[in-house]
Amino acid sequence: MKNSDTEVLSQAIEWLDQGHQVELITVARTWGSSPRPPGSLAAVREDGHLVGSVSGGCIEKQLAIRIDNDNRSTSFAHEISNEEAKKFGLPCGGQLELVFEALSNSSELSRVLELVSERKRIARTITLDTAETTLVEVDRHTDFQFNGTHLRKVFGPGWRMLLIGGGQLSRYVAQFAQALDYEIIVCEPRAEFSSSWSVPNCTITTLLPDEAVLKYATDQHSVVLALTHDPNLDDSALIEALPSEAFFVGALGSQANNDRRRKRLVGIGVDQEHTNRLHGPVGLPIGSRSAAEIAVSIVAELVQLRNSGDLANRRSQRATAPSSDPIHVS
Secondary structure, X not given: OOXXXXXXXXXXHHXXXXXXXXXXXXXXXXXXXXXXXXXXXXXXXXXXXXXXXXXOOOOHHHHHHHHHHHOOOOEEEEEEOHHHHHHHOOHHHOEEEEEEEEEOOOHHHHHHHHHHHOOOOEEEEEEOOOOEEEEEEOOOOXXXXXXXXXXXXXXXXXXXXXXXXXXXHHHHHHHHHHHOOEEEEXXXXXXXXXXXXXXXXXXXXXXXXXXXXHHHOOOOOXXXXXXXXXXXXXXXXXXXXXOOOOOEEEEOOOHHHHHHHHHHHHHOOOOHHHHOOOEOOOOOOOOOOOHHHHHHHHHHHHHHHHHHHHHHHHHHHHHOOOOOOOOOOO
């Protein structure tokens, strides 16, 4: 399942290979109630066809018309003012600063997709004055940045999800999470499950759950989901995951089962403070019953928590001008 960035790049590559003129549009900065965050991508070809979104659909058509009329041939930044935003239909008077980049060929974008398919995290930096670009592999803590001269867009997984268990629910969760750009690690020591895993671009490990947590879920960009419904496997992972720096630790099961699990973990030495971190039952209460619906509820809870945690920081970034310091790429 493609995420929005890879969908935009794939379509841009196809258009370029067909001989079309294509421009890449990136949201560089936002103010107010702009519907798309910095780093959002769209691509438009000379006849107005467009993929992706920089405003949730509000101004894409008008941008395509203007790009066609202006016949852009380089890279530049343009601020969508309050007046333009209202004219184009952008809600709540939000403002955008967009970077436009005329693409000459598909080779660099193809290389980005190739590296991302290998689950690498790639920073593509463009210098607006010269339209020169660089690619460099970066860690999961490197993110989007714009300073008025350089724009750095990062492609590839910034978050890692460790799934304990390789059953049907884990397969649905993996697919939905990949669309949100998670790197997926599946811990499945049971041969009958590991041999039947069918979701591509995932890492399968047969380590025991506690060992897998210590190897793969070591920082605040990690998520651990215990989904086997087997306490021997799930609890083994939770013993190590709950005291860790992982952003989110969740476990499948009813409220009663998870209450018993917390007591059980405390009884074997896990601090009460750590067991209170456990999201169990995992997932938002949306009345889910099927495996696919439960997976939706789990991923929705992650989206909710990630966005609420970033909200204050995003507001600060939107209200503050970018730094004038250049981005150094090695």
